[in-house]
Amino acid sequence: MAETKVKKKKASIFDTPYTLKNAFSKGDAFTRLSCIFMGLGDIARKQVIKGLIYFGLEVAYICFMAFNGLHNLAMLPSLGETEQGKVWDEDQGVFIYTQGDNSVLILLYGVATLLITFLFVCLWIDNMKSAYKAQWLKEHNKHVNSFREDLRSLLNENLYKFLMFFPMLGIIIFTVLPLLFMIPMAFTNYSKIDKHLVLFDWVGLQNFQTVMGMGGKLGSTFWPVLGWTLIWAFFATFLNFFLGMILAMVINRKDTKAKGFWRFIFVLSIAVPQFVSLLIMRTMLNQNGPINNLLIEWGWITKPLPFWTNATWARVMVIVINCWIGIPYSMLQVTGILQNIPSELTEAAKIDGANSVQTFFKITLPYIMFIMGPYIITQFTGNINNFNVIYLLSGGAPTPVGSTAGKTDLLVTWLYKLTIDYQYYNLGAVIGIITFIVLSIVALATYRNTASYKDEEAFN
Amino acid sequence: MSNKVMTYAGGQEYKFKKNHMSAGRVAKNVVVHVILAILAVIWMFPIFWVVMTSFRKEKGSYTAYFMPKGFTFDNYTKLFTETTQLNFPRMFLNTLVVAIFSCIITTIFILCVGYCMSQLRFRLRKPFMNMAMILGLFPAFMSMVAVYFILKALGLTEGNMLYVALVLIYSAGSGTGFYIVKGFFDTVPKSLTEAAILDGCNRFQVFNKIVLPLSKPIVVYTILTAFLAPWLDFVFVKVIVGANADYWTVSLGMYNMLEKEYIYNWYTRWAAAAVIVSIPIAILFMLMQKNYVDGMTGAVKG
Numbered sequence: 001m002a003e004t005k006v007k008k009k010k011a012s013i014f015d016t017p018y019t020l021k022n023a024f025s026k027g028d029a030f031t032r033l034s035c036i037f038m039g040l041g042d043i044a045r046k047q048v049i050k051g052l053i054y055f056g057l058e059v060a061y062i063c064f065m066a067f068n069g070l071h072n073l074a075m076l077p078s079l080g081e082t083e084q085g086k087v088w089d090e091d092q093g094v095f096i097y098t099q100g101d102n103s104v105l106i107l108l109y110g111v112a113t114l115l116i117t118f119l120f121v122c123l124w125i126d127n128m129k130s131a132y133k134a135q136w137l138k139e140h141n142k143h144v145n146s147f148r149e150d151l152r153s154l155l156n157e158n159l160y161k162f163l164m165f166f167p168m169l170g171i172i173i174f175t176v177l178p179l180l181f182m183i184p185m186a187f188t189n190y191s192k193i194d195k196h197l198v199l200f201d202w203v204g205l206q207n208f209q210t211v212m213g214m215g216g217k218l219g220s221t222f223w224p225v226l227g228w229t230l231i232w233a234f235f236a237t238f239l240n241f242f243l244g245m246i247l248a249m250v251i252n253r254k255d256t257k258a259k260g261f262w263r264f265i266f267v268l269s270i271a272v273p274q275f276v277s278l279l280i281m282r283t284m285l286n287q288n289g290p291i292n293n294l295l296i297e298w299g300w301i302t303k304p305l306p307f308w309t310n311a312t313w314a315r316v317m318v319i320v321i322n323c324w325i326g327i328p329y330s331m332l333q334v335t336g337i338l339q340n341i342p343s344e345l346t347e348a349a350k351i352d353g354a355n356s357v358q359t360f361f362k363i364t365l366p367y368i369m370f371i372m373g374p375y376i377i378t379q380f381t382g383n384i385n386n387f388n389v390i391y392l393l394s395g396g397a398p399t400p401v402g403s404t405a406g407k408t409d410l411l412v413t414w415l416y417k418l419t420i421d422y423q424y425y426n427l428g429a430v431i432g433i434i435t436f437i438v439l440s441i442v443a444l445a446t447y448r449n450t451a452s453y454k455d456e457e458a459f460n
Numbered sequence: 461m462s463n464k465v466m467t468y469a470g471g472q473e474y475k476f477k478k479n480h481m482s483a484g485r486v487a488k489n490v491v492v493h494v495i496l497a498i499l500a501v502i503w504m505f506p507i508f509w510v511v512m513t514s515f516r517k518e519k520g521s522y523t524a525y526f527m528p529k530g531f532t533f534d535n536y537t538k539l540f541t542e543t544t545q546l547n548f549p550r551m552f553l554n555t556l557v558v559a560i561f562s563c564i565i566t567t568i569f570i571l572c573v574g575y576c577m578s579q580l581r582f583r584l585r586k587p588f589m590n591m592a593m594i595l596g597l598f599p600a601f602m603s604m605v606a607v608y609f610i611l612k613a614l615g616l617t618e619g620n621m622l623y624v625a626l627v628l629i630y631s632a633g634s635g636t637g638f639y640i641v642k643g644f645f646d647t648v649p650k651s652l653t654e655a656a657i658l659d660g661c662n663r664f665q666v667f668n669k670i671v672l673p674l675s676k677p678i679v680v681y682t683i684l685t686a687f688l689a690p691w692l693d694f695v696f697v698k699v700i701v702g703a704n705a706d707y708w709t710v711s712l713g714m715y716n717m718l719e720k721e722y723i724y725n726w727y728t729r730w731a732a733a734a735v736i737v738s739i740p741i742a743i744l745f746m747l748m749q750k751n752y753v754d755g756m757t758g759a760v761k762g
Contacts, residue, residue, distance in 0.1 A: 159663040256493070271746055428602070440597055
């Protein structure tokens with residue numbers, strides 16, 4: 001017993017004696033045998049149904065591995081080699097297609113098998129702990145739960161298992177599995193180039209070299225797109241925030257009349273669904289759209305302004321229109337803060353003889369920044385991933401001839417084009433991974449300094 | 461100038477004592493109001509324009525003038541009666557069905573996870589929260605193709621199963637979006653939940669009978685956000701449903717109305733569709749906003 005006392009690991013309130021290590025070192029024969037016959041320890045302690053469930057799941061897993069799983073895993077290193085073949089059938093006088101390997105499915109099934117195996121290992125550990133727990137309780141003459149009591153505990157001390165089960169299942173199948181499936185794609189030649197859409201192979205880091213190398217066609221596209229993504233995210237975030245803040249303060253001034261009316265107007269514009277307002281904007285600014293028509297009609301310009309055909313115009317326009325969409329949001333948020341700003345703060349400043357400019361820079365602005373800090377960071381990362389605005393407004397246009405990305409394309413819209421339009425799935429996956437890295441750098445560098453990261457309870 | 465200015469939506473309820481404003485001050489106020497008016501016009505112009513276009517009698521896409529020459533209600537009626545080319549009523553129903561089911565699943569998932577993260581303590585709680593944050597950093601589109609293959613492997617990309625696929629897309633992974641709900645549940649006083657447990661409630665009853673009824677604004681907010689998602693998204697539909705027009709949702713259908721082959725005939729009807737879709741969504745959005753503000757400011761007091 002002495003070694004448990006000098007345990008170096010930090011003690012947690014969740015620590016129990018029923019660990020995997022103890023199950024092997026202190027478990028009796030039944031408990032130890034549970035590592036082969038899952039559920040045996042539980043059955044020996046009269047938790048028959050629970051034990052049978054463990055055993056049933058083990059049998060199911062073994063069957064799955066025997067019939068599909070091992071084959072899936074064995075195919076993973078080669079990703080399949082048989083091409084779809086054509087054989088001339090003399091009797092029927094037709095070509096018969098023999099089924100070839102489909103690398104995508106091999107990869108998907110392989111990754112899914114790995115994931116299932118991982119979950120099975122978790123189940124196996126859980127089984128060992130459960131077996132030892134039953135043994136430990138028996139040894140200490142404590143009550144061992146019956147199956148009915150186990151079920152009831154799902155509504156009480158084990159409620160989290162019950163409530164989290166289905167959400168976790170959804171996340172694993174529709175968020176984690178797709179990611180685990182996409183990441184390996186970045187290391188294959190799964191792309192339309194050289195017709196590797198059915199059969200493809202591992203190529204190591206080659207795709208990363210293609211994308212990030214300065215020389216090639218894609219490399220010379222990547223760096224400008226990354227640069228524009230960061231410029232866009234910076235302007236889209238800070239212009240929106242500061243202009244929205246100014247608007248909120250102008251409306252919130254003491255002398256401004258009909259405050260509710262002004263606010264209503266601006267909020268109305270964000271209540272319209274974004275894809276509708278973005279499409280409206282796109283058509284309005286079209287080469288022969290209403291704005292150009294009106295300006296020509298009024299004689300202000302002689303030929304249409306190149307809103308979406310000139311790179312600089314297009315870039316400025318997406319930022320400006322994003323302001324149109326984003327300013328009301330930040331106005332709404334800042335208004336809420338302004339109305340809740342503790343009046344002692346501003347009044348104390350007034351008594352101290354501060355004028356309104358000083359009050360703003362010393363009191364109001366820091367207060368707003370304190371509350372809005374995390375929000376601005378989220379906005380920044382959100383703007384790096386801002387697919388809708390770019391895709392619906394400019395679609396990345398103008399696109400130079402022969403390039404896969406337009407002048408207003410962000411990493412995400414480029415990723416979309418590469419995968420959906422061009423079917424360069426491997427390069428799309430590379431861009432996705434790079435976007436993730438950029439985001440995590442931004443997020444890690446900034447989140448760590450915000451109050452909500454340090455003090456979780458202060459999140460709201 | 462010591463009187464308090466009331467600022468409620470509606471804007472009528474502010475008191476103002478007689479003040480002796482200096483000339484400079486009056487000028488400044490005039491300038492401010494003029495600027496606000498100009499901004500309001502800029503913000504309202506596109507909306508006003510699309511409403512005007514939806515009533516425009518002349519066919520064709522772009523016109524060289526702002527006010528339509530003739531007004532008609534035909535664009536609205538035709539949108540619902542002429543369904544051979546693009547079937548708007550069907551798109552509307554598709555979206556409604558998908559929205560209702562995904563709303564139910566998403567709401568349950570988010571509330572359950574939010575409650576676990578906020579009120580229950582277990583070993584995997586923090587790891588789960590970190591995982592949710594990391595997952596949130598991956599661009600959603602990165603895994604879109606992968607999701608498509610998974611749905612295909614599950615046999616959900618053909619015929620009516622597409623509805624199931626769409627519902628799953630919007631709801632299955634929603635458990636990671638628990639932050640706002642968790643933040644609200646955190647404000648439910650511990651004394652209340654502990655008292656309930658002493659009175660013999662199990663933890664599920666605490667969730668069901670105490671925490672949920674106390675959290676109405678945030679529950680309403682969650683329901684509305686979940687309901688709106690399928691109406692606002694169009695990327696996922698585009699990838700999953702693609703060219704199969706029978707299963708288009710409103711947003712994808714409207715995106716396609718502006719494609720070259722449709723735009724001449726469908727432009728004014730597109731505007732009508734924009735108005736029809738925007739009105740209910742705008743109302744729901746306003747409700748959501750109100751509940752969000754209520755949820756944030758009127759959190760449960762101990």
